[in-house]
Amino acid sequence: MRYGVTERLSNRVVLGLLLGGLLLLTHAVVQPFVVPVVWAIILAYTTWPLLADIRRLLGGRRTLAAAVMTALLTAAFALPTLWLALLLRAEMADAYAAVAALLAKGPYRLPDVVAGLPVVGGWLQGLLDQFTGDPDAIRHQLARWVETRAAEVLAIVGGLGRNVAKLGFALVTVFFLYRDGEDVLAQAQRVLHRFLGARVDRYLAAVGSMTMAVVWGLVATALAQGFFAGIGYWWFGLEAPVLLGAITTVVALLPFGAPFVWGSAGVWLIASGETFDGVGLLLWGALVVSWVDNLVRPMVISSATRISFLLVMFGVLGGLAAFGLVGLFIGPVILAVLMAVWREWIEESAGPEGQRADSPEQ
Secondary structure (H helix, E strand, C coil): CHHHHHHHHHHHHHHHHHHHHHHHHHHHHHHHHHHHHHHHHHHHHHCHHHHHHHHHHCCCCHHHHHHHHHHHHHHHHHHHHHHHHHHHHHHHHHHHHHHHHHHHCCCCCCCHHHHCCCCHHHHHHHHHHHHHHCCHHHHHHHHHHHHHCHHHHHHHHHHHHHHHHHHHHHHHHHHHHHHHHHHHHHHHHHHHHHHHHHHHHHHHHHHHHHHHHHHHHHHHHHHHHHHHHHHHHHHCCCCCHHHHHHHHHHHCCCCCCHHHHHHHHHHHHHHCCCHHHHHHHHHHHHHHHHHHHHHHHHHHHHHHCCCCHHHHHHHHHHHHHHHHHHHHHHHHHHHHHHHHHHHHHHHHHHHHHHHHHHCCCC
């Protein structure tokens, strides 16, 4: 009897060690692809209704529908990126010509509003005097900057290459999720039911609702900020307001990213001598564009979930710091599952007490 118990225990220990080692080896193999897979899951889940419509149009052919949907998703990423790159190339040439013409005028005085700023105003004026007094200083400064920042530039280029590769892996993965997503979800649910029971359905519902809310909250907020910022760029006389609005939309996908665009544009107007327009654009950005972020995002996310917007903000910022860009979704999802568990415990603990309170006294 004792020998049988010992044998079963040793078998379980060996099996546990084998499974643990297998999990460690699996993690080492798939670790470079975790982020692309997470992005693929997010993209597949949020665009699944469109896939369902395409399947119906194609007579239920999963592989063909998955290929069409993946092609549409690829075009949705590639075409706007190409359009922005072409526009940015033309605008950078215009910006270079404008800066060269400004410096060719000789000594340039900053507006009194900027020059009167403590410390910063004098430093900026001295920098401008150096460049306008000696145009060759610009070339020498750029050469020194390139030499000292060569490693950082290479790192940025390498990072862009890695991100493009991750996007490629994500698009390949999303094709198979489109094709076999129902089967994968059913298998995952069966495995999770063995460990967590029926409560896993509530957790999965929390994950799904939070993911959709964050996606549409980010997209809606970015589009609204880009639209209103574009109006400001046009009204205050900036060239290429559509391009600047598009750039603002892209940057606004990051928390507190939009102020870097309209703030830089406002400072440029002030430095160019158009103080009224520059101050007006800064006020428009602070009072209108930023308030769009403060109103649209909580309205979209809070209306779709039962989680406080403060927790959502913590989840977005904390997830961004912990996991990178994909953390914009992972952080709020983790908090959504935590809140689902918390509410379940509260309901379970309140149940017996409520029953005791409602029972008649003996």
